[in-house]
Amino acid sequence: MTNVAGRRPESAALANLGMLCLSGLSARQLARCLPPLIRGALAADPIGLFWCDAAGAMQDAWVENPGFLSSQVLHSGNIWRQQNPDAWPRFADNVLAGPVAGVLLPYQNDGFWGSDFYKGSYATIGVRHVMDAVVHDGCRPHGCFLIMRSASAGAFLPDDVDLARDIAELVLPCFLADSQPPPSSRRYPGGLAIVASDGDITYCDRAAHQSLWTLARAGDRPMIDDVNDDVEKLLRRFCGEDVDLARSLGHHEVRRFTRWGNFALRYDRTDHGQVVISFDQLLPFAAHVAMMIARLDLSPRRVIACWLLVRGLTRKEIAWTMNLSAETVNDHLDQVFAALGVNTAVAAMRHFSD
Known part of the structure; x- marks a missing residue:
């Protein structure tokens, strides 16, 4: 793993990212969790992940903006490149x-920005500048991730390229992880939708749209297959029968196990006859801990010390693993406890377990 401790101000974000990528989940199963942590290290607007085979041919993709990877955009991109x-x-x-x-970066110029392809793809999500980083193991590529910025966010600089290389190295373990997710019991919010008593969708946030997008591509169909990504059509397709069931039962939950991770869709009927749909992704404990640590605003070494403590290492083992003195580890953990509002390691463990 890249040695990120104490090197740059964004090192804490890289440490958080590294911990998440060691949680045992694959890149597909972490697609929703990775972008916020990547943005903590490198300023970006939308972020995408792409997968390829050993010959470099694209096999799959995911982008935060659900409509960006419509079959229309993909086909127009292929035609434009031809x-x-x-x-x-x-x-x-x-x-x-x-x-x-x-x-x-060298391909982005007035010709590209003036093309019909750009106007029908990147421009529709407000992107002006695009950078990617190859994820590889030294022998073969496994894919890449795409960092995108609006015109107001500014072009990418050489330091941004160096950071993208660091991120590519950190995310390699999750590109290599087994596609079968480890046992998952923790919930990561995956969006909210509300269906009115007359069946109209009165609210659906982007995270819920992302969840519906992944459900539409959860099987073995090629990514480029024509899928209608209209949120109302997707919601009726995957949730319609369960909405009707919730109206009669009051509430119920459905589990869906896909290559994009395990999801729990909860349906609750309100007193006004609405049905609220919660889309939650089920994460294993290690990923849950990594996401919680990322919210604590710790230094890189404290991120790692906290992660090792919660994973069951003793203070002596943490000192040996991090090549630090026992006194330094104690100081790091004291600061972690202060951030958590606890006084002991047992209380810290309880905090992450609850």
Whole structure:
């Protein structure tokens, strides 16, 4: 793992990201959790993840904006690249470039920004600048992640490219992780939708739309298959029967196990006849802890010390693992306890377990 402790102000965010990527989940199962932590290290607007085979051919993708990966956008991108072979690299060529970040940057110019493809894809989600980083193990690529910025956020600088390389190294374990998720018992909020008594959708946040997007692509169908990503159609397709059931039962829950992770969809009828749908992703304890630690605003070494403590290591083992003195570890843990509002290791463990 990249040595991030104490090197730059964004090192704490990289430490948090590293802990999450060691939780045993695959990159697909962490797709929703990774972007907030990546943004903590590198300023970005939408973030996407892409997967490839050993030959560099794209196999799958996920982007925070659900409509961006519609079949219409993907088809138009393929057509544009065929008509303009020198204007943008093919995904395979891009990924097979190796351990490189920022390889898309030279292709972004007035010709690209003026193209119909740009206007129908990146421009629709407010993106002006695009950078990616290849995730590789030294022998073969496994995919890449896409960092996108609006015009107001500014272009990417050389330091941003270096950070993207660090992030690519940190996320490698989750690209290599088994696709079968470990036992999961903790809930990570995945959005909220409300269906009125007359069946109209009165509210659906972006996180819920993301959940519906993943359910629509949870099988073995090719990513580029034509899927209608209209949120009302998706919600009726995957939740319609359960909404009707909730109207008669009052509430119930459905579990869905997919390659994007395990989800719990909870349906609750209100006194006014509405049905509130909560989309929660089920995470294993290690990932749950990593997400909780990320909220504490700790220094990089305290992030790691806290993670090791919750994973069951003694103070002596933490000192040996981190190559620190016992006194330094005690100081780090005291600061962690202060951030948690507790006084002992037992209380800290209880905090993360509750």
